[in-house]
Amino acid sequence: MNRVTGMNWPAVRAIYRFEMGRFWRTAGQSILAPVISTTLYFVVFGAAIGSRVSAVDGVPYGLFIVPGLIMLSLLTQSIANASFGIYFPRFAGTIYEILSAPISPLEVVLGFVGAAASKSILIGLIILATSALFVPLRIDHPLWMIAFLLLTAVTFSLFGFVIGLWADGFEKLQLVPLLVVTPLTFLGGSFYAIGMLPPFWHAVSLLNPVVYLISGFRWAFFGKGDVSIAISLGMTALFLVICLGLVAYIFRTGYRLKS
């Protein structure tokens, strides 16, 4: 226990290392899968389709899809890692140990969400490195790129943590990522600029929160986005606050954690 912060840092470290241990145990699968899928995206969208698509906002199509590809994996991996991380101890019954340990809710969240965000950032960076094999990378605002990477990974890991607490079966664990997040990500401009859509669908797209994440991230790469960087940042921060509020509510009420 830290006397200055009053925090149980060894517990945070223990949870973090435990969760990261699972990632490293399946390192081959964890690392190889995003490399293969990124390669496939580049083959299909970059080479096959991309060669027939003109540059988007002055950015060659192959390069244009890089931020979207990273964001697609970042969102799905953050949710999957965090939701599985907290759901599995609930499913296996080992959650008793966390509930009976001298750990505050904040420390639990730091451990689980920190590990989930780390894994997805790592995968995001692997995708970025793989992309460099296919297109000459260009990052106009590298610090903003890192900031968006961090903010998005943490926000969606928190969202995944909420899903992992809400789910009472493996089906529910997959429900939100498959039926909500993946469609929203594909429709959020991962592979196109929403300005390319007809006015009606453009307006509809603005209701999709993922648009703001991808737009902000793309701005960090190319200095151009579907919406202004301030709005992107504001929407991402808003989603972060909503997720934090949900987690705080869950721990205050003991929802799905304590009977």
Add this chain to the structure above:
Amino acid sequence: MPIISISQLSKTYATGFTALRDVSLAIEPGEIFALLGPNGAGKSTLINIVCGIVTPSSGTVRVDGHDIAIDYRTARRTIGLVPQELTTDAFETVLNTVSFSRGLFGLRPDPGHIERILRALSLWDKRDSRLMTLSGGMKRRVLIAKALSHEPRVLFLDEPTAGVDVELRQDMWRLVRELRQQGVTVILTTHYIEEAEEMADRIGVIRRGEIILVEEKAALMRKLGRKRLTLHLQQPIEAVPPELADYELALAGGGRELVYTYDTRAERTGITGLLTGLAAAGIRFNDLHTEQSSLEDIFVGLVREEGGRA
């Protein structure tokens, strides 16, 4: 000061099921306390509330003077819990999972301490084995090692020897005694009365969410114990003579034994009258012996008695 003070604790689950009703209990430092009760009596709920896993509906719990809700960190650091279910992380190794538990309780890694625990529980050779490869008994040992990893002063053992073999049970009893010698307070729930009889200093009986009895084990057995007097007859008899019907004798051993059960608490045990009656009936015996009721007999009798009143 008691190491654990439970005051007017009640728990009603969202389903409407009331698991605990106004339970008050004090556990003294260094004692081994056995909590007995039939399935669904509220044993696990009581333990889970003290350990922070279940939220009480009302009442207070203090661990070494620290309220479990207000000063939960200090209270929980004092406690180690071995749960009833064999819940383990299948893919983790023994060493990692025990070290993980120590970290959760805010302690720095101490390989020496972990090694001592693993050796004491015969787990050292299995330290690099994944938990899914271990037998049920070994997994139970791992759960104990995890609970002891942060050097708790109070250890809760929820049905610790359920489904384990005789050898492991003996090992666990030995370990519990060693822990007591080190000053650790042990609270165990069990279905095995033999376990409570063997180890406990005090016994509490819980039924339908209420503590119906808390007593020193020896005093409990003295107070509630029934005895059986067995008379070995010189000549076998076919039936108990009608004039001895009041004694409710049982015929055993192919008619060569008469068994008389009596209450040691009663003012008159009836033994003198029985012996006189036997002499009058011409029944002679060449040996006799008495047996004290086991704790199990007491427990079953008590639960039935309370059940009858309910």
